[in-house]
Amino acid sequence: RKEVEQDPGPFNVPEGATVAFNCTYSNSASQSFFWYRQDCRKEPKLLMSVYSSGNEDGRFTAQLNRASQYISLLIRDSKLSDSATYLCVVLRSGGSQGNLIFGKGTKLSVKP
Amino acid sequence: GAGVSQSPRYKVAKRGQDVALRCDPISGHVSLFWYQQALGQGPEFLTYFQNEAQLDKSGLPSDRFFAERPEGSVSTLKIQRTQQEDSAVYLCASSLAYQPQHFGDGTRLSIL
Numbered sequence: 001r002k003e004v005e006q007d008p009g010p011f012n013v014p015e016g017a018t019v020a021f022n023c024t025y026s027n028s029a030s031q032s033f034f035w036y037r038q039d040c041r042k043e044p045k046l047l048m049s050v051y052s053s054g055n056e057d058g059r060f061t062a063q064l065n066r067a068s069q070y071i072s073l074l075i076r077d078s079k080l081s082d083s084a085t086y087l088c089v090v091l092r093s094g095g096s097q098g099n100l101i102f103g104k105g106t107k108l109s110v111k112p
Numbered sequence: 113g114a115g116v117s118q119s120p121r122y123k124v125a126k127r128g129q130d131v132a133l134r135c136d137p138i139s140g141h142v143s144l145f146w147y148q149q150a151l152g153q154g155p156e157f158l159t160y161f162q163n164e165a166q167l168d169k170s171g172l173p174s175d176r177f178f179a180e181r182p183e184g185s186v187s188t189l190k191i192q193r194t195q196q197e198d199s200a201v202y203l204c205a206s207s208l209a210y211q212p213q214h215f216g217d218g219t220r221l222s223i224l
Binding site: 004008044045046087092101102104105 | 145147152153154155156160168170171203212213215216217218
């Protein structure tokens, strides 16, 4: 079983739709969680960190459920420019600060 | 802006050849990371430097892979006796200590 698992999609949604991505992680000692965005043939870019209390950044809301070892990302009022692959990322517990564990990514395609 | 710079952008090599990939981190970033991203997968951690010290090389897949950062700035990832399974995008990231990582565009390596 991979340490971080995501539904690979693709999710094909119309503009303006609300879409949710889910992610599970296997190491219960993990402390830090992130969502990254990766456009085709580009580098991953940090979208947002995920905090235990949940956090929001504009149209994006991230939630963490430690008991279920589950992370989610909600995108409201989706735009064409939201089309990308969304990577769920966990900082490996006990590893160096750089040892980020990435999921395979969930591909989102927003259509006009 | 002066982001993380990687070169070459593309590299094609024959099986058995040695290759060297370069990463120029953001100026002042003490932490530098290398990741390998196979097609359709998320990035996988290879190794981490803090200044010139290689603190974690747990992700290097074999002893054919070697990384260095002799003066604490530019880093080189070397792959000896390349094999077809080494074909991937190699991503470099840098950060200030315990801050989010900034990724370069990557080097696309193809082994024929």
